[in-house]
């Protein structure tokens with residue numbers, strides 16, 4: 751079921767500062783900041799040869815990463831995203847195995863416009879897992 755690592759997401763307080771380190775010190779390819787009001791975040795993608803780093807800064811009231819940053823004031827690793835060939839089948843297989851798919855369980859468009867699901871951290875060693883349609 752599981753395919754490539756698509757990205758690792760890091761929650762940050764200051765996305766400009768975080769992006770500058772990747773761009774100016776690491777010399778990585780860094781996107782412009784994109785506001786995603788529907789997701790309650792501003793994102794920057796850092797493209798590495800084998801995967802991406804997704805920097806996330808809270809946007810607006812009730813951002814899904816606001817609480818995470820309260821608990822982790824310096825920022826921190828928020829989730830990992832794996833690609834799957836068939837997101838619908840993956841969700842069904844996970845539920846059949848007794849694992850928890852967050853929300854209503856239906857895939858939703860993610861930060862790249864492809865359908866995604868999020869899986870409960872308690873079922874994955876304390877790590878929030880995102881699945882993205884490859």
Ligand code: CO
Nearest residue numbers: 759804831880
């Ligand atoms: Co993500």
